[in-house]
Amino acid sequence: MELTCRSRSCKTRWKLTGEIDHHRAQALSRELEREVSTRLPGELVLDFSGVTFMDSSGIALVLRASRLMEELGGRLRLESVPGQALRVLKAAGIHRRVELGEE
């Protein structure tokens, strides 16, 4: 699993790496759910700096994260999104629904 997790108080930062596609989506989604339900973060930061490719499977993952954080009454932020992944998020209109960029 190319996913590292570092938690500081109520803020959880995830560094996503490699290619986010359907092949990896299920494992990533399970990981996301486990982390959010055990840490109950007030803020979840998805660090995209290590993502080399993303397709619409990544959109489903981001929307899942958004719903989970909404249920917790917390925030979701996407950080360091590379060009290709950003184009996918924009084509789907997701950039208008989630917070993007550094703090």
Add this chain to the structure above:
Amino acid sequence: MKPVNSVKLEFLSRSANEGFARSAAACFAAQMDPTLEELGDLKTAVSEAVTNAIVHGYPEELGKVSLRLRRYEDRTLEIRVQDWGRGIPDVEKAREPMFTTGGEERSGMGFTIMESFMDAVKIRSRPGRGTCVTMRKKLSSRPGGRL
């Protein structure tokens, strides 16, 4: 118009082949000296179409997926992804943003992304017979680049 070059690949509908299909398409497109952005768009479109064949074409069984790549003299790249699986009952509905028959892990944005990253997307499908998605994109001309 006759293609300048053409390749055809056939693989089983295993999700591990999604990455393979993307890389193969990127390798073929590299002959056309695309920009980094164009290369990303092509890989994304291939990933969407191939994933659909794997996930929706053959939801419970393993089947054959074909990827054909063609390069034309006017710098058009044609990508055709075909499966012989379930087929799509209503293609117009399937094209709509957010429409999905998949579960939580699908977004329903696959066709929307293919349409926004490619110049043209044609879908032929018959329920019970399979689906064929043909996409075209004309790459920008690059001064000094190879034909």
